[in-house]
Amino acid sequence: MGLLNLSLRNFRCFASAELEFAPTLNLINGENASGKSSLIESIFILGRGRSFKTANLESAISTGTQGFQIAGQVSSLASPVHIGLVREGGQLKAKIAGETPTNLAQLSETFPVQLVDSSAHQLIRGGPRCRRQFLDWGVFHVEPGFFPAWRRYQRTLHQRNVLLRAGKHEKEIQSWDGELIIQGEILDRYRQDYLSKLLPTAIAWTRWALGGLSLDLEYQSGWPSDQNFSEALQGAITRDRDAGMTRLGPHRADMRIQIDGKAAQACVSSGQEKVLAGSLLLAQAAVYHLLMGRPCTLLLDDLAAELDAGHLSRFLECVVETGAQTHITAIESSPIIMSHVAKTFHVKQGKIVQVV
Numbered sequence: 001m002g003l004l005n006l007s008l009r010n011f012r013c014f015a016s017a018e019l020e021f022a023p024t025l026n027l028i029n030g031e032n033a034s035g036k037s038s039l040i041e042s043i044f045i046l047g048r049g050r051s052f053k054t055a056n057l058e059s060a061i062s063t064g065t066q067g068f069q070i071a072g073q074v075s076s077l078a079s080p081v082h083i084g085l086v087r088e089g090g091q092l093k094a095k096i097a098g099e100t101p102t103n104l105a106q107l108s109e110t111f112p113v114q115l116v117d118s119s120a121h122q123l124i125r126g127g128p129r130c131r132r133q134f135l136d137w138g139v140f141h142v143e144p145g146f147f148p149a150w151r152r153y154q155r156t157l158h159q160r161n162v163l164l165r166a167g168k169h170e171k172e173i174q175s176w177d178g179e180l181i182i183q184g185e186i187l188d189r190y191r192q193d194y195l196s197k198l199l200p201t202a203i204a205w206t207r208w209a210l211g212g213l214s215l216d217l218e219y220q221s222g223w224p225s226d227q228n229f230s231e232a233l234q235g236a237i238t239r240d241r242d243a244g245m246t247r248l249g250p251h252r253a254d255m256r257i258q259i260d261g262k263a264a265q266a267c268v269s270s271g272q273e274k275v276l277a278g279s280l281l282l283a284q285a286a287v288y289h290l291l292m293g294r295p296c297t298l299l300l301d302d303l304a305a306e307l308d309a310g311h312l313s314r315f316l317e318c319v320v321e322t323g324a325q326t327h328i329t330a331i332e333s334s335p336i337i338m339s340h341v342a343k344t345f346h347v348k349q350g351k352i353v354q355v356v
Helices: 036-048 105-110 128-142 146-165 170-174 177-209 229-235 237-243 270-292 309-322
Strands: 003-011 014-020 025-029 067-074 081-088 091-096 113-116 215-220 254-259 297-300 325-330 343-348 351-354
Touching (some): 014 036, 025 036, 036 067, 036 081, 036 113, 036 297, 036 325, 036 343, 081 105, 091 105, 105 128, 113 270, 128 146, 128 177, 128 254, 128 270, 146 170, 146 177, 146 237, 170 237, 177 215, 177 270, 177 309, 229 237, 254 270, 297 309
Parallel strands (some): 025 325, 025 343, 113 297, 297 325
Antiparallel strands (some): 003 014, 003 067, 067 081, 215 254, 343 351
């Protein structure tokens, strides 16, 4: 699965652009601030319905215009699927194969994209939310029941927290516990099952990328390991009322990342941190291909600036192994990258020209 073509209108510095991509590795080069990352951003939005650069999509509308359009055709096992997005009037409207999706999650189902950029190290250095998002990307794509359970859990959690903040009686608060426990335990099982599928590939790829270091990933449910979710909720009700929020559950889960038996953030260098995070994201793309029978699309933003030549070479070998269509940005066309490139696009002053 990959992006066959892309059409942009009034998106950031691009008044208009029409591109056709190779199914393997596409290089997007140009000077700093030329629009390389904006092009990657547009592909990300097409697959996620949101940006990795800003929470406010209004800022992505070209100056002096009323809205932007992003459209593209995605390859599939049957025939290409057209995806179109329009942002205007403060709303993002989507069409998939001519139909309006019921939610933006359907964009991800149709066009799965995974990003590796300068913020990828937050998977190691950042808080639990970063690692939950990492896990949930994988679970969402391989387990159809995950998203409905996640939505029900979030709705129930919201209602319980409203009552906690309002200082309602304990029994009224606990009336929501049954549904919260059911959906929470479903999410917990899905995540643990997914991690067991991901771990062998993640271990192998990290060992290769980091020169033999040993990886371990341990899922932490978000409540004490010596209790089930029901027992944990019941025991925490007084503290939840004091805090005005539900303090335990899958929404507080984490994934412990260890290298050679030690917490990764405490024992790897900044360079190793970037390689480790990138390797985990690539392993996830490879497992997606294995489990779903089709590849996702990889977006690699300014990778050459993040990695030295040795790590970059090994990393790109892993990229090829994923079988994913890849879009990589770079200031210069390094020989290491060019050895894998199928098409090259040069970006300058809001114009995109295919070079090769």
